[in-house]
Amino acid sequence: DTEVTQTPKHLVMGMTNKKSLKCEQHMGHRAMYWYKQKAKKPPELMFVYSYEKLSINESVPSRFSPECPNSSLLNLHLHALQPEDSALYLCASSQSTNEKLFFGSGTQLSVL
Amino acid sequence: QKEVEQNSGPLSVPEGAIASLNCTYSDRGSQSFFWYRQYSGKSPELIMSIYSNGDKEDGRFTAQLNKASQYVSLLIRDSQPSDSATYLCAVLYNFNKFYFGSGTKLNVKP
Numbered sequence: 001d002t003e004v005t006q007t008p009k010h011l012v013m014g015m016t017n018k019k020s021l022k023c024e025q026h027m028g029h030r031a032m033y034w035y036k037q038k039a040k041k042p043p044e045l046m047f048v049y050s051y052e053k054l055s056i057n058e059s060v061p062s063r064f065s066p067e068c069p070n071s072s073l074l075n076l077h078l079h080a081l082q083p084e085d086s087a088l089y090l091c092a093s094s095q096s097t098n099e100k101l102f103f104g105s106g107t108q109l110s111v112l
Numbered sequence: 113q114k115e116v117e118q119n120s121g122p123l124s125v126p127e128g129a130i131a132s133l134n135c136t137y138s139d140r141g142s143q144s145f146f147w148y149r150q151y152s153g154k155s156p157e158l159i160m161s162i163y164s165n166g167d168k169e170d171g172r173f174t175a176q177l178n179k180a181s182q183y184v185s186l187l188i189r190d191s192q193p194s195d196s197a198t199y200l201c202a203v204l205y206n207f208n209k210f211y212f213g214s215g216t217k218l219n220v221k222p
Contacts, residue, residue, distance in 0.1 A: 042116075042200060042212035043156065056208065090155055097208035100146055103155040 006091050006104035014112050015081060021107045023074040023091030031097045032074040034066060035090040037106075043090055049074060050097050081111045116203050118213035126221050131188040133216050135201030138182070144204040145177055145184045149197045150215065156200055160186060191220045 004025045013019050023032065031050050035043035048056035049068040057066075063085075065077040074091055088108050092101040115138040125131045133147075144163050148156035162168045162175040162184065174187040184203075188195055201213040 042214050045209060045211075048208065050208075088155075098144065098204060100144075100158055100161050101156075101202070101210060102158065103148075106155045108153075 004091055004093050004102055004104035006089075006107055008107060009105065010108045010110075012110045012112060013078065013081065015083070017081075018077070018079045020078065021076040021089055021091075021109075023076075023093075023104055024072055025093040025102075025104075026072055027093065027095075027102070028071075029093035029095050029102075030071060031094045031099070032068060033092040033094075033101065034064075034074070034076050035092060035103075037088045037090055047076075048097060055097070078109075081109075083111050085109065086111045116201055116211050116213035118199075118201050118216050120214055121217040122219050123216055124219045124221060125191050127191060127193060129191050129220075131191045131195065131218055131220070133186040133188075133199050133201075133218065135184045135186075135203075135213055136182055137184070137201075137203045137211075139203075139205055140179070140182065142179075142182075142203045142205055143207065145175070146202040146204075146210075147173075147175060147184075147186045148200040148202060148212075149195075150200055151197045159199075188218075191218075193220050193222050196220045 034046040037043045047066045067075040088106045091104040117136045147159045150156045160175040162177045172189045176185045198215040200215045
């Protein structure tokens with residue numbers, strides 16, 4: 001199994017909603033990541049978890065809250081988002097933080 | 113902020129030709145380099161990784177690295193229309209942060 005699975009694939013939410021993005025991998029990878037990608041732009045790093053601990057937060061607003069319940073799962077909790085937060089949210093994993101990344105298929109998020 | 117520079121393109125090549133994609137990076141401390149392919153509306157897919165100076169070949173793809181010039185490239189031989197995509201260069205810094213270039217859009221014309 002070489003997949004990183006993300007759900008949902010599409011999400012539309014209002015600015016007062018609370019929603020969560022989910023990511024799962026069964027490759028035994030110990031590092032997991034959240035990236036944000038706007039149209040025609042490169043992926044931008046948001047968070048890095050290493051061995052289930054948050055190791056990097058790229059000054060992401062608190063309306064984004066990551067969670068790593070175990071080594072296979074990664075969540076991103078969303079609350080009070082803004083329309084400019086609309087983007088493709090990508091989860092990735094790697095064997096360790098200095099190994100190549102494997103991306104999930106992403107969640108296309110629209111904030112109305 | 114570490115910089116990874118790519119020509120945005122589009123780069124147009126005829127089917128069967130060699131496509132050459134280039135990337136420069138700003139930090140001499142970079143250790144690892146990767147090329148990802150991204151189709152429109154899809155997630156990035158790893159094509160090649162390269163860690164030491166020289167060439168690395170995998171099928172129709174060849175990655176080239178020159179750390180002295182801070183330059184990494186990707187050659188695609190016998191280009192196919194299915195190779196039409198955006199190619200992202202990624203550079204690993206400090207053993208834990210991947211920075212991506214803005215990507216080069218490749219069009220392979222039948």
